Amino acid sequence: MQRPFVHPAVDDVSLESVLYALADPTRLEIVKRLAGGAACGMNCSMAAPADLPKSTQSHHFQVLREAGLIRSERRGTEVVNSLRCSELDKRFPGVIASILKASDKNKKK
Amino acid sequence: MQRPFVHPAVDDVSLESVLYALADPTRLEIVKRLAGGAACGMNCSMAAPADLPKSTQSHHFQVLREAGLIRSERRGTEVVNSLRCSELDKRFPGVIASILKASDKNKKK
DNA sequence: TTCAATAGTTCGATAATCTTGAACTACCGA
DNA sequence: TCGGTAGTTCAAGATTATCGAACTATTGAA
Numbered sequence: 371m372q373r374p375f376v377h378p379a380v381d382d383v384s385l386e387s388v389l390y391a392l393a394d395p396t397r398l399e400i401v402k403r404l405a406g407g408a409a410c411g412m413n414c415s416m417a418a419p420a421d422l423p424k425s426t427q428s429h430h431f432q433v434l435r436e437a438g439l440i441r442s443e444r445r446g447t448e449v450v451n452s453l454r455c456s457e458l459d460k461r462f463p464g465v466i467a468s469i470l471k472a473s474d475k476n477k478k479k
Numbered sequence: 480m481q482r483p484f485v486h487p488a489v490d491d492v493s494l495e496s497v498l499y500a501l502a503d504p505t506r507l508e509i510v511k512r513l514a515g516g517a518a519c520g521m522n523c524s525m526a527a528p529a530d531l532p533k534s535t536q537s538h539h540f541q542v543l544r545e546a547g548l549i550r551s552e553r554r555g556t557e558v559v560n561s562l563r564c565s566e567l568d569k570r571f572p573g574v575i576a577s578i579l580k581a582s583d584k585n586k587k588k
Numbered sequence: 589t590t591c592a593a594t595a596g597t598t599c600g601a602t603a604a605t606c607t608t609g610a611a612c613t614a615c616c617g618a
Numbered sequence: 619t620c621g622g623t624a625g626t627t628c629a630a631g632a633t634t635a636t637c638g639a640a641c642t643a644t645t646g647a648a
Contacts, residue, residue, distance in 0.1 A: 373626090385507070385578065385581050385582055386502055386503070386504050386507060389498050389499075389501050389502040389507075389578070390498075390499075390502035392498050393495055393498040393499035393502045394495070395495050398494070398495060398498075422608095423607080423608055423609075424608095424624080424625065424626090425607080425608055425609075425610090425625090425626075425627085425628095426606090426607060426608060427625090428624095428625060428626060428627090429606080429607080429608090429626095431625095432626090444614095444615095444625095446614095446615060446616065446624090447614070447615045447616060447623060447624050447625080448615095448623085448624055448625080449624075449625070461581075461584075462577070462578075462581035462584075463577065463580070463581070464573055464576075464577035464580075464581075465574075465577045465578055465581050467573075467577075468571070468572065468573035468574045468576075468577050469494070469498070469571075469574055471572070471573075472494050472570075472571035472572070472573075472574050473494055475570075475571075481596090481597085481642075481643060481644090482597090531636095531637095532636075532637050532638075533595080533596065533597085533637090534596090534597075534598080534599095534636080534637055534638075534639090535635085535636055535637060536596090537595095537596060537597055537598090538597095538635080538636080538637095540596095541597090553596095553643090553644095555595090555643095555644060555645065556594060556595050556596080556643070556644045556645060557594085557595055557596080557644090558595075558596070589648100590647105590648085591646100591647085591648085592645105592646095592647085592648100593644105593645085593646085593647100594643100594644085594645080594646100595642100595643085595644085595645100596641105596642085596643085596644105597640105597641080597642075597643100598639105598640085598641075598642095599638105599639085599640080599641090600637105600638095600639095600640105601636100601637095601638095602635100602636085602637095603634100603635080603636075603637105604633100604634080604635070604636090605632100605633080605634070605635085606631105606632080606633065606634085607630100607631090607632075607633090608629100608630095608631095608632100609628105609629095609630100610627105610628085610629095611626105611627085611628080611629105612625105612626080612627070612628090613624105613625085613626075613627090614623100614624085614625085614626095615622105615623085615624085615625105616621105616622085616623080616624105617620105617621095617622090617623105618619100618620090618621090618622105
């Protein structure tokens with residue numbers, strides 16, 4: 371048996387850690403994909419930019435998990451990740467939603 | 480004459496850079512204070528945590544400026560900083576407002 | 589005009605953090 | 619039990635942050 375994932379309680383999630391997690395282009399992209407579709411594993415074509423090394427992906431998912439943004443569950447050999455949308459929206463109303471909406475028009479720079 | 484400040488056009492501001500700038504506790508605090516009161520200089524008691532070294536403060540204001548969050552203007556010997564609220568809200572509707580609101584209930588960690 | 593004080597910037601070195609290849613663990617199916 | 623797949627951990631090199639010290643600009647007074 372593998373070590374289980376640790377998820378912070380929603381009340382222990384800090385705004386800074388959420389913003390920090392979302393400030394990285396790769397992690398923002400992951401969150402956008404998770405928000406669009408259903409939960410999916412790390413290697414799922416929808417989850418993360420494909421050309422990124424596994425260890426880097428693993429690290430980014432860990433940051434997202436520890437920031438309280440995603441929930442990870444083992445399903446056999448893979449890990450299924452899902453966005454903790456509704457919990458987060460209760461704690462920080464509108465924050466995730468407005469960021470996700472804004473991330474669409476974020477073409478320049 | 481001192482080198483003038485460079486501010487990005489609002490359309491060149493990226494969501495990542497905004498989130499990155501706000502992910503730091505010191506910078507979030509600065510933005511909160513600027514949002515609360517009027518524009519003020521770096522050494523203004525309202526602007527930044529007082530115990531922080533000048534060079535570090537200067538760095539944080541630079542990050543905020545380059546991220547497009549604040550506008551800085553020289554007034555004689557001091558620099559007056561102000562939040563680019565309305566511009567940013569046009570580009571990323573609700574993002575700054577919801578973050579500022581959320582930052583109040585952000586007690587735990 | 590000269591001088592001291594104030595406000596902030598720049599530089600450089602140390603400290604902390606991120607990225608990634610390599611090795612490893614866990615689980616599934618044949 | 620063996621091979622393949624999915625993901626984690628470790629360690630080292632590359633980035634980035636922090637902060638003291640030296641510097642620049644501006645103001646106000648003598």
